[in-house]
Structures are given as C-alpha cells and as structure tokens.
Amino acid sequence: MSDNGKTGGATRRGFLTGAMAAGAGIAAAGAARAEGDPAITELQPWNQYLGDGVDARPYGYPSEFEKHVKRRNVEWLTADTVSSVNFTPLHELDGIITPNGLCFERHHAGIAEVDPAKHRIMINGLVDTPLVFTMEDLMRFPRENRVYFLECAANSGMEWRGAQLNGCQFTHGMIHNVMYTGVPLRYLLEEAGVKTNGKWVMPEGADASAMTRSIPLEKAMDDCLVAFKMNGEALRPEQGYPVRLVVPGWEGNMWVKWLRRIEVGDQPWHHREETSKYTDLMEDGKARRFTWEMDAKSVITNPSPQAPILHSRGRTVLTGVAWSGRGTIPRVDVTIDGGKNWHQARMDGPSFDKSMHRFYYEFDWDGSPLLLQSRAHDSTGYVQPTKDELRAIRGENSIYHNNGIQTWYVNEQGIAENVEIS
Numbered sequence: 001m002s003d004n005g006k007t008g009g010a011t012r013r014g015f016l017t018g019a020m021a022a023g024a025g026i027a028a029a030g031a032a033r034a035e036g037d038p039a040i041t042e043l044q045p046w047n048q049y050l051g052d053g054v055d056a057r058p059y060g061y062p063s064e065f066e067k068h069v070k071r072r073n074v075e076w077l078t079a080d081t082v083s084s085v086n087f088t089p090l091h092e093l094d095g096i097i098t099p100n101g102l103c104f105e106r107h108h109a110g111i112a113e114v115d116p117a118k119h120r121i122m123i124n125g126l127v128d129t130p131l132v133f134t135m136e137d138l139m140r141f142p143r144e145n146r147v148y149f150l151e152c153a154a155n156s157g158m159e160w161r162g163a164q165l166n167g168c169q170f171t172h173g174m175i176h177n178v179m180y181t182g183v184p185l186r187y188l189l190e191e192a193g194v195k196t197n198g199k200w201v202m203p204e205g206a207d208a209s210a211m212t213r214s215i216p217l218e219k220a221m222d223d224c225l226v227a228f229k230m231n232g233e234a235l236r237p238e239q240g241y242p243v244r245l246v247v248p249g250w251e252g253n254m255w256v257k258w259l260r261r262i263e264v265g266d267q268p269w270h271h272r273e274e275t276s277k278y279t280d281l282m283e284d285g286k287a288r289r290f291t292w293e294m295d296a297k298s299v300i301t302n303p304s305p306q307a308p309i310l311h312s313r314g315r316t317v318l319t320g321v322a323w324s325g326r327g328t329i330p331r332v333d334v335t336i337d338g339g340k341n342w343h344q345a346r347m348d349g350p351s352f353d354k355s356m357h358r359f360y361y362e363f364d365w366d367g368s369p370l371l372l373q374s375r376a377h378d379s380t381g382y383v384q385p386t387k388d389e390l391r392a393i394r395g396e397n398s399i400y401h402n403n404g405i406q407t408w409y410v411n412e413q414g415i416a417e418n419v420e421i422s
C-alpha cells in the first residue's frame with residue numbers, strides 16, 4: 001500500500017508535534033506502547049482470509065462493530081410506536097452531517113410507503129391555476145442543494161422541570177442535519193400564480209395523519225424547498241419519501257413529509273398541530289402561538305452520559321454541536337468547571353445558515369470531576385440562555401422550545417451524568 005510510510009512516520013510525528021504545540025504534551029497523550037501488544041505482535045484473523053468481493057454489498061452498510069450506533073427510543077415515551085419518536089445518536093457522530101440511516105424519526109401515523117409513480121403534489125386554493133405535479137414534473141424545475149438542521153420543537157422538552165434523561169441522544173437527539181436537494185417552493189407557487197389575497201400556505205402530508213401546518217407566504221417564497229433527495233440519495237421512507245417540505249430554521253413539525261398538497265389561503269388554518277400542540281403554555285396559563293423559529297442551542301456530545309471519558313487523565317477532546325434557526329453560529333463558549341471559567345471553543349467544518357456547526361475544545365484533564373457546559377452565540381448576536389433564565393420567562397409548564405444550556409457532570413472515573421446547577 002502506497003500510504004504505509006505516511007501512517008508509520010510523518011503523520012504520527014506530525015500528530016505529536018501538533019499536540020505539543022497545543023500544550024497537551026506527549027506524556028499526557030497516553031499513546032499505547034508497541035512492545036508486547038498482541039494487536040501489534042500477533043497476526044490478526046482479517047489478515048489471513050480473502051474478504052467479501054464487490055458483489056457482496058450492493059448497498060453498503062456500517063461495520064458490524066458499529067451496531068451500537070443506532071436510533072433509540074425512550075421506553076416511556078414510546079408506548080405506541082406508530083405515533084412516536086426515536087432519537088439521533090449524536091454522541092456517535094462527528095462533523096455536521098447526519099447519516100441517512102441515523103436521522104431521528106417522528107411520525108404521527110407510522111411510515112407511509114408511497115409509490116412515487118402514483119404520488120402527486122397539488123397546489124390549490126387562492127391561485128390563478130390549480131396545478132398537479134408528478135415527481136417527474138417536479139424534476140424539471142431548477143433545483144438547489146442546501147444543508148439544514150431539522151429540530152422537533154419538543155427536543156429537550158422532557159428536561160423542562162429538571163435533568164431527566166441520561167444521554168444527549170435522548171435530551172437533544174430530536175435533530176438531524178442533512179443536505180437536501182429540492183425545488184424552491186417559490187417556483188411551484190409562481191407557476192400556479194398566487195392571488196393577491198393569498199397570504200398563507202398549508203402543506204399537507206399523504207400519510208394517514210394528513211399532517212397540516214400554516215406557513216406565512218413570505219417564508220414559503222423565501223427559502224422553503226420541496227425536497228426529494230437527502231445527502232445525495234432519495235429521501236428515506238422515514239423522512240417522507242418521495243418528497244417532503246423543508247422549512248429552514250423553523251420547527252420540525254412544519255416540515256411536512258410525504259407532501260401531497262399545498263393550499264394557498266388568506267389566513268392561518270389553526271389546525272391541531274398549531275393549537276393543541278406546538279404552542280407554548282406560559283406560567284400564567286396563556287399560550288404563545290406561532291413560535292416557528294428555533295432559537296440558538298448547543299450541546300456537548302462527547303463526553304456525555306453515553307460517551308464517558310475512557311482514559312484516566314491527560315489530553316481530552318471535548319466536542320459538540322450548535323445551531324440556530326436564525327443564521328450561523330460564529331462562536332460557542334465552553335466551561336469544564338460549571339461556569340467559573342469560559343473558553344472559546346474551536347469551530348471546525350463548514351458554516352452554513354440554519355445548519356449544525358461542530359465545535360471542539362481540547363484540554364488536559366487532571367482527573368478531577370468536571371461540570372461541562374456549552375453556550376452558543378448566533379449570527380444575530382443572540383446568546384443561548386441558562387435553563388433558569390428560560391424558566392423565569394416561560395415558566396415550567398412548557399414542552400416546546402427548550403434551548404437552555406445543558407450540564408454534564410463527569411466524575412473521577414470519567415462517567416458522565418445529566419445534572420443541573422443553579
């Protein structure tokens with residue numbers, strides 16, 4: 001193999017130099033010694049057989065050693081699996097893209113298995129010409145590629161009254177970040193011709209829940225996509241195959257899957273999902289309505305309860321994700337001592353509007369207990385609040401839009417736990 005020399009020499013030396021430059025030091029790195037390690041001295045089984053040929057895996061899947069990397073349910077939330085939710089394993093991922101098979105799912109009537117040849121998208125209501133598109137018609141409009149996060153408004157909802165679920169998969173896993181390919185909704189609306197009194201649109205799903213939400217026309221004409229590809233390939237059935245609405249930065253419930261109809265109207269419809277659900281009950285018993293935008297939020301994914309620190313001390317990589325429904329994330333602060341000292345995290349990877357951002361903070365762990373927190377700043381200048389700051393305004397009866405700062409306590413053994421500090 002041509003890259004042998006590189007792996008043995010230059011890269012490793014470069015790695016150590018880099019570590020010293022970062023102030024972590026060689027001794028702290030705890031790199032394994034070659035002598036006597038059977039992983040080095042013994043011939044491994046995979047070195048002694050011919051592996052699968054190129055016909056064995058026509059559609060690729062992860063290594064069998066990655067079986068633990070999967071979507072998970074919270075048992076008491078999932079009495080009924082067809083109207084339910086599972087969670088993205090954020091602690092197992094890196095970078096900013098959520099692989100298709102790991103995107104959390106939320107459906108109200110199970111996964112519809114839609115035949116694209118029989119699927120139609122209708123535009124009706126206050127339009128000059130009601131239109132019906134086949135999937136092939138849709139493909140003839142100019143398309144765009146955009147990376148966006150989708151967060152269910154109920155993400156972290158179980159944490160309103162205190163620390164509850166043990167793992168960022170469960171506290172923050174109702175989110176995924178995907179590159180969509182789709183046609184701007186604007187093109188379809190322009191094709192039909194929106195009448196001057198048309199001010200709202202109502203997308204409707206083809207599943208048994210016939211999901212509907214009211215969206216103001218300005219948003220529909222701005223950045224919404226009628227998407228048919230995710231991360232380059234067809235949408236997964238779980239995510240609305242063959243077509244879903246993408247509503248960048250706005251709560252996941254509005255991203256109607258299995259999209260079959262868009263009605264144009266002169267006022268909002270006030271359907272179930274925007275009245276009894278997805279409104280925020282305040283302390284005084286009144287409810288906020290139409291809280292569409294997702295506020296800036298972040299979470300440390302490693303270390304976290306499902307991803308303990310496995311070494312006893314020394315160089316440690318802390319990482320996490322941050323996002324905002326209003327723009328980009330230019331800055332994330334991190335503390336390892338419960339807020340006594342804050343450090344600016346290192347942002348890495350692409351920074352897109354209304355997309356997840358990846359941050360890192362490399363530090364030397366002295367083996368003492370840690371209180372980890374991250375705090376996102378978005379491009380509007382908004383700073384992620386503490387949970388107490390949020391409760392002071394919103395009370396404790398809410399479910400939705402909990403973007404408070406998350407705390408993980410890490411003990412001397414490196415085990416992490418969901419806690420709150422006040």
Ligand SMILES: Nc1nc2c(c(=O)[nH]1)N[C@H]1C(S)=C(S)[C@@H](COP(=O)(O)O)O[C@H]1N2
Nearest residue numbers: 104105106107108152205211252253256257
């Ligand atoms: N047709 C339809 N669209 C839907 C839903 C649904 O049940 N049916 N669930 C909504 C909710 S509440 C959320 S949070 C997102 C979840 O998208 P995902 O399954 O891709 O994670 O889809 C939304 N769109």
Ligand SMILES: [Mo]
Nearest residue numbers: 152153252253
């Ligand atoms: Mo949702």
